[in-house]
Amino acid sequence: MAEVVLRNLTKRFGKVPAVEDVSLGVPDGAFVVLLGPTGAGKTTTLRLVAGLERPDAGDILIDGRSVLGEMPAQRDVAMVFQQYSLYPHLTVRDNLAFPLRSPILRWDEAAIEKRVREVAEVLRIAHKLGNKATQLSGGEMQRVSIGRALVRRPRIYLMDEPLSSLDAKLRAELRIELKRIQQELGATLLYVTHDQIEAMTMATHVGVLDRGRLVQFGTPREIYEDPVSVYVAERLGQPRINTLPADLFGTRPDGAATIGLRPEHIRIGEGREARVGRIERLGDQTRLHLTLDGHEIVTLTEVHTRLTPGDIVAIRPQAPLYFDAAGARVPSGR
Amino acid sequence: MSAHSITEPSATTKWISGGLVVAYAVVTLIPLLWIVATGFKTPADAISYPPKVVFDPTIEGYVNLFTTRTRVTPEQLESLPPPEGIAEEIVRSYGMVIAGPSRFGERFMNSVVIGFGSTFLSVFLGTLAAYAFSRFKIPLSDDLLFFILSTRMMPPIAVAIPIFLMYRQLGLSDTHLGMILLYTAVNISLAVWLLKGFIDEIPREYEEAALIDGYTRFQAFYKVVLPQAATGIASTAIFCLIFAWNEYAFAVLLTSGTAQTAPPFIPTIIGVGGQDWPAVAAGATLFLLPVLIFTVLLRKHLLRGITFGAVRK
Secondary structure (H helix, E strand, O other), rough: OOOOOEEEEEEEOOOOOEEEEEEEOOOOOOOEEEOOOOOOHHHHHHHHHHHHOOOOOOEEEEOOEEEEOOOHHOOOEEEOOOOOOOOOOOEEHHHOOOOOOOOOOOOOOOHHHHHHHHHHHHOOOOHHOEEEEEOOHHHHHHHHHHHHOOOOOOOOEEEOOOOOOOOOHHHHHHHHHHHHHHHOOOOEEEEEEEHHHHHHHHOOEEEEEEEEEEEEEEEHHHHHHHOOOOHHHHHHOOOOEEEHHHHHHHHOOOOOOEEEOOOOHHEEEHHHHEEEEEEEOOOOOEEEEEEEEEEEEEEEEEOOOOOOOOOEEEEOOOOEEEEEEOOOOEEEOO | OOOOOOOOOOOHHHHHHHHHHHHHHHHHHHHHHHHHHEEEEEEEEHHOOOOOOOOOOHHHHHHHHHHEEEOOOOHHHOOOOOOOOOHHHHHHOOEEEEEEEEEEEEHHHHHHHHHHHHHHHHHHHHHHHHHHHHHHHOHHHHHHHHHHHHHHOOOOHHHHHHHHHHHHHHOOOOOOHHHHHHHHHHHHHHHHHHHHHHHOOOOOOHHHHHHOOOOOOOHHHHHHHHHHOOOHHHEEEEEHHHHHOOOHHHHHHHHHOOOOOOOHHHHHHOOOOOHHHHHHHHHHHHHHHHHHHHHHHHHHHHHHHHHHHOOOO
16 A cells, blocks of 8 residues: 655647646555546546556656556556546456466465455455356446455556446445545545545545646535536536526625536525426435526425426525635635 | 347258258269269260269279289289289279379378478467567568558469579479479468467467466467467467468479379379379369368367357456
């Protein structure tokens, strides 16, 4: 297990910057989630750490030592790819054993079999060990590729949306399983995801990337409650944060151009009148689509609400977030 | 199943398509069948008119193919001990004795060594080059690939005379090595292009996963890329072998003895002891076999190649 430090890391593909001047310290045993839309540089960051890409500038330190000169194999990292990670010509067993048979480890076959079985049990693929990798369903393939990372005890685990192709139930189970394994091993993990629940429940730290730049790094709570910009605020929260003109509800702090309202920032029952447009009943939550002066607002209400489209409700902000015209956070002034 | 189901053609369609396939097979196979049959005829049956479809099979053609014979006087024939084996018996019935083995076996082995040798070399070098073109940033790689392809644009025989002179200077005329190098030079562009296509199709993630799993690039190539390129390697090998095996013009020009391959040798059989068509047909039949066997052996990979892409997500 190890700490990872990225120092002014930059990688361009042609003229396009994929990772731009990223500095980041991942403490030993941390579970770091990288958030950002497609093209933000999350996967490239993982690939740089893995040694699959060479940075144009900057340095990567694992346990205080630069690894730029090292081959991927020497860096002692394990990576779960988003897709195409299983060797299609091998069985599940051989896929899982592949890293252990590498010239660097060369375990003896009895030990390999034992370890492969253990990991297969955890991931519930023990009954598929004899199958060819191509005979698996998408979810099973993904579990095998997670398993291929878990059979080893590398210094760092890198995971690129490992749970994205799984169904909801399995994803929930593996989320807990991965977190448990990470805590038990005290493993350092760099994890890319789009999924808010994964980020909030598993991460000890969240890094938000925007077009290659790291815009905020902190605990999941900090990122959620205290975002530095609209962009960061929009990464987390379901339904998404509502961004409206800052003066829609009257007073606003100096410099604020927009007000950001998450559902918990909206108090229903007093304030300005908004019209109910649509009601989405998702089962565990009910979303209310409101219109106020032509602005669409999405919030939550009680699950069994009696409201119907066309009703009028009064709303007012409660400890909202303010942002300036460029999207940067403005102190709320209270 | 409905009549217009996509998965299951109707009975009529099946009958018509089946009939067409059988008709086509018959038309294309009759000449082959004729060659095989002629190999088992007597010289008289082979040229009889009208042609004999039903005949008494004999291995005379094969005996003549593999032996050289000398005519002896009836008195000498009388004085010999009784014939050993069927071959001796057939030869003596024509008033001759077996003088020794013919050169067919030797020429056939030359074909095997040169054909398979050049196929191996083409596929080996082709795979490495194709991998490099597919995975690494090579300056001017498009131009290089075009250059490699351009070597195929001229019929090889157009440069026959320069090659003939060059080979004479280098001492490569009528050598196995010379022929292997020549056929490799002709085949390599095909091999590079075909294999590059196949290797391009293999996602890089597989190798990258292997690199992270603790393997070097060469090990990743060997353990991950090669098995997945098996289909491409098999089909490329078949194409290369078919060319090298059947090549006639250069074989006639550049080989005459030690390294002579079967194609220029087989026609010379006609001249030995009259028009011996059964022996020629026997030689042709045996000559067909290796490519056939090679293709059948690699068939599994070829079939897999057709279905492989379809089952992946």
